[in-house]
Structures are given as C-alpha cells and as structure tokens.
Amino acid sequence: MATVNPGFFQSTLDRRLRSELMADKDVKWALQRVDKVTTGLGFTARRRLLSNALRLTRSMAPGVANALAACKEVLGYDKPVEVFVKPDPMINAAAVYNPPGNPIIVLSSRLIEVFTEAELRFVMGHELGHLTFEHFSIPMPATAIVEDAAGVIVPRHTALKLYMWCRAAEVSADRAGLLCGKDPEAAASGFFKLASGLSSGFVKPDLEAYARQVDSLVSAPSARAKPREDDDSLDCFSTHPFSPLRVRAVVAFSKSRKYRELTGLAASGEGLSDEEMDSIIERDFREMDPSxxxxxxxxxxxxxxxxxxxxxxxxxxxxxxxxxxxxxxxxxxxxxxxxxxxxxxxxxxxxxxxxxxxxxxxxxxxxxxxxxxxxxxxxxxxxxxxxxxxxxxxxxxxxxxxxxxxxxxxxxxxxxxx
CATH class of the missing domain: 1.10.3680 (TerB-like)
Known part of the structure; x- marks a missing residue:
C-alpha cells in the first residue's frame, strides 16, 4: 500500500480536542512546567531499558523489523525508531517519546511470542501512530497533574477534557494500526489478546460482537427484553481501554469509504462517509462526556x-x-x-x-x-x-x-x- 497522509484518517475528535487544549492557557502553562521538570529524562528512560530489556536488531528479529518497516512506509514516518523487547509474561506494548534521542517502541516478550504477523503490524502501527500524530506533545498524565507553587495547574474540568482527548487519540492510533495491518480480523484478535492475555485458538474473537457491548451500556436495564451476558462490561469508561468503544471505532473505520479506498478494497464511493463514521464515534464519546x-x-x-x-x-x-x-x-x-x-x-x-x-x-x-x-x-x-x-x-x-x-x-x- 502506498504512503498515506495521516491527516486523511486522523480522528476529527482527536484533532478538535487537541486544538482546543493547545490553546488553553492553563494547559500551556502546564506544558511549560512539564518540559522544565522532565528535560533530560529521555536518556534516563533509554538507559533504564538498556538495563532491563533487549534492543532488537534486524538479525535478531527480522519479523519485527519487517513489520516496523512496513508501518513506517504506510504512515510516511521517516525518523529512526528503536524497538526493545522486555521480559514480561503479560501481553503489552508501548511507545516511548525519548527526546533528544530516537523514539522507542517497547514490546513484551509474550506479545512477540503469540502475535501473528498481521497482529504485530496492527499493534506496531498503533504505537507508530502515536508518534506520527505527535500525541506526546501533550504528555499525559503529567499535563493533568503537574503542579506549581499554587498547586495543580490544570483545573479538574480541563483534566477531564485531557483524558477524553487521550481516548480520541487512541482512535487515531488504532486507525493507523488498521491501515498498517490491513486486516480487521487481525485487529480484533489483537484487541482480544491484549485485553484477555489469552492466545489460545479455542476462543475466536468476533469484532462486531465485541463492539456491540457498548449497546448494553447505553440503554437502561428496563429497556432490554432480557439480560445480556455482557452487561458487566464497563471497561469502556477507563481513560485508555482495550474496549468495545475502541473496537466499534475500528469497525466503523474498516467499513468507511476512506479505508476501503486507501487499501484498494472497493471502488470509489462505497462504504461509510466521513460524516457517518464520525457520527458513530461522536455518539459513543458523547456517552462518556461529562455533560x-x-x-x-x-x-x-x-x-x-x-x-x-x-x-x-x-x-x-x-x-x-x-x-x-x-x-x-x-x-x-x-x-x-x-x-x-x-x-x-x-x-x-x-x-x-x-x-x-x-x-x-x-x-x-x-x-x-x-x-x-x-x-x-x-x-x-x-x-x-x-x-x-x-x-x-x-x-x-x-x-x-x-x-x-x-x-x-x-x-x-x-x-x-x-
């Protein structure tokens, strides 16, 4: 797939909230304070990884190197990125913004063992998406909790908005991952493995069924014909969930005109419009909004x-x-x-x-x-x-x-x- 301009698929909510937050005077002051407090810590983060993780080279892990190269090509990301593997029985991944050094992607050893090639491209595309969209220009949670002599700089209502932006940023990063992996089912299984820690083939994740868990939360219990087995699934309200809400956003993007055109899956004009796709996401996020x-x-x-x-x-x-x-x-x-x-x-x-x-x-x-x-x-x-x-x-x-x-x-x- 040819290189895609990230601005074409960035979540509208991500773009709007970030613009509003960057113009907020309290956020501006908090960012200055965070920069002053954290200057030079990038080298510390890398030294810490060098002491308890392994930096992967192409000869060590050609599959990981190939996945990273493919994701960089799709997203047009031309800066060097280091990849570390950390001994960890849990399945997880993270991007580390590392100024003045190169950005870092950290993968757990368990993830590398159980993820397929398409799943690996999805999760690495997600982490690279954070770097591509420069989400770390508003470091979180540091911006929400940093203090000066008068106390916490950002008021609570702005802090809630910062956390909502984090969720919107996850939607943009997931879209990057989907474009890199080019496989919605791999995204579903990747979500499932990250959420459950399971890698067994006995459980087959269903992308659409997982996304429908949101519906059991939006309606009151009295509005349902009968109890549903997923009524206790409330994890979509955390600030960074592997949740039905994120999955539904991925489903919407996978059915969108934009995704299908970018991946060559359909003729021009087929699929959800940008407005229809955004309305699904905005509706779900509105349910989480402190209105x-x-x-x-x-x-x-x-x-x-x-x-x-x-x-x-x-x-x-x-x-x-x-x-x-x-x-x-x-x-x-x-x-x-x-x-x-x-x-x-x-x-x-x-x-x-x-x-x-x-x-x-x-x-x-x-x-x-x-x-x-x-x-x-x-x-x-x-x-x-x-x-x-x-x-x-x-x-x-x-x-x-x-x-x-x-x-x-x-x-x-x-x-x-x-």
Missing amino acids: YLEEKSPHAELLRRALFLGGLLVAHAHEGVSERELQALSALLGSEHVGAMPSVDAARRELKDVVARVRQDAPTLERARLLQHLTLVAAADGNVAEEEFMELQAMAEALSVPLSLVDETLRGAAHPLD
Missing part, C-alpha cells in the same frame, strides 16, 4: 450533587478536606453547585439518599460515568490513598457498578497513551 456538569435539569443536578458529596467524602478520607481540594471540586462543578460544605456525617447521610435516587433513575452508563469522574478527581493529584480507595469502593457498591471500573480508570489515568 451533566453543564446541563440544567433536575436529573443533572442530582448527578452533580452525588459527585460533590462523593468528592467530599473521598477527600476527607485521607487527612481531611483541604482548601485546595474544595477549590478543585468548585473548578469541576462550578462554585454555584458547591455552596456551603456540610459536615462529614451530614454529607454521608445525604449521599445515601442521593445515590439511592441515582441508582433508581440513572442507567448503567450514567452511574459508571459518575464513578469514573469521581475516580479521576481522586487521582488528579497523581495519588490515591488507601482510605480514598475504600470510599470509592463503597461508592461503586452503592451505585451497583463493579469496583473494577475504579481499577481500570486508575490504570488508564497512569498510562493513557500506551
């Missing part, structure tokens, strides 16, 4: 109150509620929704009633989204104390959503652009 923070309705007010009260209890759990934490909640919710701070006992009593109403009125998706935002508030300073985690666990139980959602959100917040 209730701005909406004016009794239901949105109920969700905001739950976030405020839950945020107070999480903040109080570890060394009490500080003025800075109260300011953070005000930045997220707006000062008009914060008001006077109740006592801890009063907040806990009110929250019990508020959460009961949320559990009754809100579909699974909204309850999951509420817990995700509460988790991001707790994690915005880069650390979640054990006492805070216990409060999040209680909130998950009260909202009838799995605690694993907290784990996935914390994991994604720590590694949003792997």
Whole structure:
C-alpha cells in the first residue's frame, strides 16, 4: 500500500480536542512546567531499558523489523525508531517519546511470542501512530497533574477534557494500526489478546460482537427484553481501554469509504462517509462526556450533587478536606453547585439518599460515568490513598457498578497513551 497522509484518517475528535487544549492557557502553562521538570529524562528512560530489556536488531528479529518497516512506509514516518523487547509474561506494548534521542517502541516478550504477523503490524502501527500524530506533545498524565507553587495547574474540568482527548487519540492510533495491518480480523484478535492475555485458538474473537457491548451500556436495564451476558462490561469508561468503544471505532473505520479506498478494497464511493463514521464515534464519546456538569435539569443536578458529596467524602478520607481540594471540586462543578460544605456525617447521610435516587433513575452508563469522574478527581493529584480507595469502593457498591471500573480508570489515568 502506498504512503498515506495521516491527516486523511486522523480522528476529527482527536484533532478538535487537541486544538482546543493547545490553546488553553492553563494547559500551556502546564506544558511549560512539564518540559522544565522532565528535560533530560529521555536518556534516563533509554538507559533504564538498556538495563532491563533487549534492543532488537534486524538479525535478531527480522519479523519485527519487517513489520516496523512496513508501518513506517504506510504512515510516511521517516525518523529512526528503536524497538526493545522486555521480559514480561503479560501481553503489552508501548511507545516511548525519548527526546533528544530516537523514539522507542517497547514490546513484551509474550506479545512477540503469540502475535501473528498481521497482529504485530496492527499493534506496531498503533504505537507508530502515536508518534506520527505527535500525541506526546501533550504528555499525559503529567499535563493533568503537574503542579506549581499554587498547586495543580490544570483545573479538574480541563483534566477531564485531557483524558477524553487521550481516548480520541487512541482512535487515531488504532486507525493507523488498521491501515498498517490491513486486516480487521487481525485487529480484533489483537484487541482480544491484549485485553484477555489469552492466545489460545479455542476462543475466536468476533469484532462486531465485541463492539456491540457498548449497546448494553447505553440503554437502561428496563429497556432490554432480557439480560445480556455482557452487561458487566464497563471497561469502556477507563481513560485508555482495550474496549468495545475502541473496537466499534475500528469497525466503523474498516467499513468507511476512506479505508476501503486507501487499501484498494472497493471502488470509489462505497462504504461509510466521513460524516457517518464520525457520527458513530461522536455518539459513543458523547456517552462518556461529562455533560451533566453543564446541563440544567433536575436529573443533572442530582448527578452533580452525588459527585460533590462523593468528592467530599473521598477527600476527607485521607487527612481531611483541604482548601485546595474544595477549590478543585468548585473548578469541576462550578462554585454555584458547591455552596456551603456540610459536615462529614451530614454529607454521608445525604449521599445515601442521593445515590439511592441515582441508582433508581440513572442507567448503567450514567452511574459508571459518575464513578469514573469521581475516580479521576481522586487521582488528579497523581495519588490515591488507601482510605480514598475504600470510599470509592463503597461508592461503586452503592451505585451497583463493579469496583473494577475504579481499577481500570486508575490504570488508564497512569498510562493513557500506551
């Protein structure tokens, strides 16, 4: 396949959110601060890899070298890239931005053992996509949590937007991977292996069925004819998920006019238009958007109150509620929704009633989204104390959503652009 201009297939949401964030004054200051704090750390990252990983050469791993060369040709990426393999029983991969040295792609030894050639091109194309789109120009999660003398620079509502951009960036990188692998089924099996750690041929991943898991979250339980076996699949709300949402975005791209023309699979004009493809992605991302923070309705007010009260209890759990934490909640919710701070006992009593109403009125998706935002508030300073985690666990139980959602959100917040 000939070289493709990455601008032709970049996610519209990725492009728009990045443009808005790069123009934000708080993000600009945070980026300056991150650059000052991290200058020179690139060499440290490479030295660390040299001590506990193996740099692959073409003679050592010709298959890996060929996959990288093919991906670079498709994406028009002409800069040197080093590839390291790290001894690891888990299946994972990551790109490392390494100024002033060359970028690095790190693959686990388990991934190299169990991925097929097409799957390897997909995952390496994904990581190379992050480098091609220069996603590391907004380093995450550092930009969301970096501090100056006054505290965390980026307010919480902007931090949520940064994490949403990370998810949109994953869509662009997945498209790069699909173009490099040229095989939607290989993308499906790659997703499945990354998510499950399984490599057995006894389980055959179904791309479309996996993508349909999103539908079980968008509708309320009462709207379904019968329970579905995938109702507990809430991992699409983490900041960097191997999730049904990402898979559905890949499905949409694989059926798009643009993909089919670029790969020579169909005559011009066949497939989904850009508008149709983007509408699918925008709809799914809209379900994850913290829109209730701005909406004016009794239901949105109920969700905001739950976030405020839950945020107070999480903040109080570890060394009490500080003025800075109260300011953070005000930045997220707006000062008009914060008001006077109740006592801890009063907040806990009110929250019990508020959460009961949320559990009754809100579909699974909204309850999951509420817990995700509460988790991001707790994690915005880069650390979640054990006492805070216990409060999040209680909130998950009260909202009838799995605690694993907290784990996935914390994991994604720590590694949003792997």
